[in-house]
Amino acid sequence: MSPMKIGFVLSLALLALVSVAEGGVSFKSLNRTLTVQAKIQASNATSGLAHVGTDHLVISWAFNSSFAGKDADYVNVKIRLCYAPVSQTDRGWRKTKDDLHKDKTCSKGIAKQKYVATGNTTTWRITKDVPGAIYFVRVYAVDALGTQLAFGQTTDKNKTTNLFEIVPISGRHASVDVAAAVFSVFSVGSLMGFLSLEAIKQRKLNGKAGQ
Amino acid sequence: MAPTPPTWRLDNESVGEPGSSLHGVTGHEPTFLPTIDPVHEHDDQPGAPPTDLKGRPFKLPVDSEHKAKTVRIWTIHRPHMLAFHLSWFSFMVCFFSTFAAPPLMPVIRENLNLDKIDIGNAGVASVAGAVVSRVLMGTICDLLGPRFGASSLMLITAPAVFCMSLVTDPTGFVLVRFFIGFCLATFVSCQFWMSSMFNTKVVGIANGTAAGWGNMGGGIVQLVMPGVFHIIRHNIGSNDFTAWRIAFFIPGVIQVFVGIVVLIFGQDLPDGNYSELKRKGDKVNDSFKKVFLYAVTNYRMYIFALTYGYCFGVELTIDNIIAQYFYDRFDLNLTTAGTVAASFGLMNLFSRPLGGVLSDLAAARWGMRGRLWCSWTIQTLGGISCIILGVVGQLGPAIVVLLLFSFFVQAACGTTFGIIPFISRRSLGIISGATGAGGNVGAVVTQAIFFLNSSYPTERGILYMGIMIVCCTLPVCFVYFPQWGSMFCGPSKSVTEADYYKSEWNKDEQSRGLHKASMKFAENAKSERGSQHGSIAAKEGLEDANTKGETAV
Numbered sequence: 001m002s003p004m005k006i007g008f009v010l011s012l013a014l015l016a017l018v019s020v021a022e023g024g025v026s027f028k029s030l031n032r033t034l035t036v037q038a039k040i041q042a043s044n045a046t047s048g049l050a051h052v053g054t055d056h057l058v059i060s061w062a063f064n065s066s067f068a069g070k071d072a073d074y075v076n077v078k079i080r081l082c083y084a085p086v087s088q089t090d091r092g093w094r095k096t097k098d099d100l101h102k103d104k105t106c107s108k109g110i111a112k113q114k115y116v117a118t119g120n121t122t123t124w125r126i127t128k129d130v131p132g133a134i135y136f137v138r139v140y141a142v143d144a145l146g147t148q149l150a151f152g153q154t155t156d157k158n159k160t161t162n163l164f165e166i167v168p169i170s171g172r173h174a175s176v177d178v179a180a181a182v183f184s185v186f187s188v189g190s191l192m193g194f195l196s197l198e199a200i201k202q203r204k205l206n207g208k209a210g211q
Numbered sequence: 212m213a214p215t216p217p218t219w220r221l222d223n224e225s226v227g228e229p230g231s232s233l234h235g236v237t238g239h240e241p242t243f244l245p246t247i248d249p250v251h252e253h254d255d256q257p258g259a260p261p262t263d264l265k266g267r268p269f270k271l272p273v274d275s276e277h278k279a280k281t282v283r284i285w286t287i288h289r290p291h292m293l294a295f296h297l298s299w300f301s302f303m304v305c306f307f308s309t310f311a312a313p314p315l316m317p318v319i320r321e322n323l324n325l326d327k328i329d330i331g332n333a334g335v336a337s338v339a340g341a342v343v344s345r346v347l348m349g350t351i352c353d354l355l356g357p358r359f360g361a362s363s364l365m366l367i368t369a370p371a372v373f374c375m376s377l378v379t380d381p382t383g384f385v386l387v388r389f390f391i392g393f394c395l396a397t398f399v400s401c402q403f404w405m406s407s408m409f410n411t412k413v414v415g416i417a418n419g420t421a422a423g424w425g426n427m428g429g430g431i432v433q434l435v436m437p438g439v440f441h442i443i444r445h446n447i448g449s450n451d452f453t454a455w456r457i458a459f460f461i462p463g464v465i466q467v468f469v470g471i472v473v474l475i476f477g478q479d480l481p482d483g484n485y486s487e488l489k490r491k492g493d494k495v496n497d498s499f500k501k502v503f504l505y506a507v508t509n510y511r512m513y514i515f516a517l518t519y520g521y522c523f524g525v526e527l528t529i530d531n532i533i534a535q536y537f538y539d540r541f542d543l544n545l546t547t548a549g550t551v552a553a554s555f556g557l558m559n560l561f562s563r564p565l566g567g568v569l570s571d572l573a574a575a576r577w578g579m580r581g582r583l584w585c586s587w588t589i590q591t592l593g594g595i596s597c598i599i600l601g602v603v604g605q606l607g608p609a610i611v612v613l614l615l616f617s618f619f620v621q622a623a624c625g626t627t628f629g630i631i632p633f634i635s636r637r638s639l640g641i642i643s644g645a646t647g648a649g650g651n652v653g654a655v656v657t658q659a660i661f662f663l664n665s666s667y668p669t670e671r672g673i674l675y676m677g678i679m680i681v682c683c684t685l686p687v688c689f690v691y692f693p694q695w696g697s698m699f700c701g702p703s704k705s706v707t708e709a710d711y712y713k714s715e716w717n718k719d720e721q722s723r724g725l726h727k728a729s730m731k732f733a734e735n736a737k738s739e740r741g742s743q744h745g746s747i748a749a750k751e752g753l754e755d756a757n758t759k760g761e762t763a764v
Binding site for chain 1: 317320321322324326327328362363366367369370373374376377379450451452453455456457460463464466467470471474539557558560561614618665668669
């Protein structure tokens with residue numbers, strides 16, 4: 001089977017697998033019925049920055065009783081780490097969209113808990129794959145199917161207050177640095193070595209021819 | 212006593228001479244040149260198989276210059292087929308290193324805190340370096356040989372690949388991608404090496420296949436890098452931000468290894484390496500000024516540099532952006548996005564050679580006008596499929612359109628180099644080099660205009676790029692060869708091929724007979740008249756010249 005045919009069959013199969021895109025819940029339609037607080041539990045308490053890998057985020061959420069009765073369908077809560085607008089500029093992969101299926105604001109999940117009206121707390125050690133950026137925390141109340149019904153977040157409507165910064169790891173490692181240096185030296189060195197070997201050989205041949 | 216070295220160059224070219232480095236790139240240079248000093252004819256024992264300087268017989272049938280007359284792809288006979296495999300593989304490895312970052316971009320952009328503008332700048336930088344290095348590589352191949360040219364470039368740029376593991380900010384990322392991008396000049400050494408090893412009747416296939424398989428590196432890397440990344444993450448247990456850095460050792464180590472292999476096992480010419488063969492002095496027969504003048508005053512060079520920028524340049528652009536595009540727009544994971552992106556580059560296995568074949572078929576029937584129509588049609592279809600790609604929002608159709616788009620764009624590269632050799636005989640090297648560099652310039656400009664801008668999403672950039680391809684292919688309609696015509700006009704009755712190629716030499720040079728090689732080429736080029744006019748005349752011309760060549764020996 002030619003590659004073109006294979007590609008065509010594959011694409012048909014993929015097309016069959018991909019279900020018709022359903023619109024997700026609209027964020028604007030959700031009520032802010034939960035209150036959420038997040039605190040940084042840092043080993044170095046004075047810095048105000050959260051360091052990946054060592055520091056923790058303590059997130060506590062509860063149902064706002066002024067919305068009494070609205071929590072009948074809540075089954076679980078999903079706690080998510082969300083980018084603040086300043087970390088979204090020029091980064092289309094973090095864009096906020098009203099359709100929650102397409103929204104990429106809160107791409108990092110923190111925890112999932114059972115919904116209880118009195119609320120709960122979770123302590124989350126910030127994982128090493130979290131990029132350096134400015135964040136806030138949002139909690140979605142979801143039903144049994146995972147559809148968002150309501151939310152709460154640590155910041156205001158415009159996402160400007162109460163934001164915190166997470167400091168990432170660089171990803172660099174001493175052993176990787178050393179290996180890179182060694183291989184680089186080997187690369188240039190072997191070229192120099194071969195060139196000088198050829199030059200010596202050439203001189204020997206020239207010398208012989210001259211005799 | 213060492214035998215006198217072969218004069219494997221045309222009689223009015225010599226070492227380092229402009230144009231000589233890309234001699235044979237397109238495979239249409241004439242094979243019969245009675246003015247060449249056929250040294251090997253004297254050295255070869257009559258009736259015995261031809262042997263190289265060390266007395267070993269060649270395993271492939273060779274011509275009087277000891278260039279192979281066939282391409283046996285499934286063998287590694289020394290020196291011809293070994294050179295072929297080293298050549299395309301080294302070009303592929305360089306493509307691999309240059310485009311190793313894009314498939315891992317979703318991870319890298321988070322680690323280095325890159326925004327869309329940084330990623331765009333890095334993409335531009337990755338193809339910008341080769342604009343200069345491709346031009347320099349030509350001279351290096353002439354002076355030191357393709358073996359040194361390719362291997363030293365690979366060994367010098369390998370540290371840049373390793374330095375990618377040390378990068379911590381956007382500036383470093385852009386700089387490292389810039390330096391790695393220099394190694395794309397192995398295109399020139401690859402083509403030069405093929406034209407030194409293969410007879411002009413087969414050098415077109417050798418060059419097209421080597422270039423196409425080399426370009427495949429841009430596709431293979433989209434599969435390999437995410438795979439390596441996942442292995443390092445899961446089996447070794449590193450974090451994302453460390454795993455991608457370790458993954459870069461794969462292209463780096465392969466590049467060093469292949470560079471060394473080329474140095475050890477490569478051979479510049481069928482008879483040996485440059486350093487082993489003594490050269491017959493550095494007579495410069497043609498003046499750089501003249502060759503340069505005839506190149507820059509030929510408007511066709513600019514048109515084809517522009518159009519190559521919108522087939523090969525678009526191919527480079529897509530290699531840079533497509534994995535991230537599928538990851539972001541269709542929510543695929545890294546490996547799946549890489550697989551889809553890879554399918555684009557892997558089409559090169561047959562697309563580019565097929566483009567050359569289609570151009571040759573069109574020429575056999577309709578001559579140069581057929582070649583021009585073929586080139587315009589295929590490239591415009593590429594532009595249209597690019598427009599559709601920017602519009603399609605479902606994954607399945609997007610993949611189908613991507614495959615169609617890749618075929619047209621890569622075949623267009625093949626058709627372009629079917630036309631280039633006929634633009635000029637005297638300035639062939641510079642025109643070929645300028646076209647190749649134009650490809651990279653197209654990639655730089657396209658990425659700078661459409662993919663650096665954060666005010667509209669990538670799919671709109673792809674749409675605009677498609678429109679630009681269609682617009683920038685229109686100038687092909689204005690290419691007019693007086694002896695063959697253009698897309699819309701027939702040939703001028705009073706101008707022949709000989710007139711066209713003779714016009715590159717002034718009266719004084721003609722009186723010294725410097726134009727004779729061009730005249731032989733003009734005779735050969737009568738095939739571009741198409742089947743209605745040219746084939747009989749061309750055959751007669753070929754037979755005449757062949758008999759002349761044999762009697763001169």
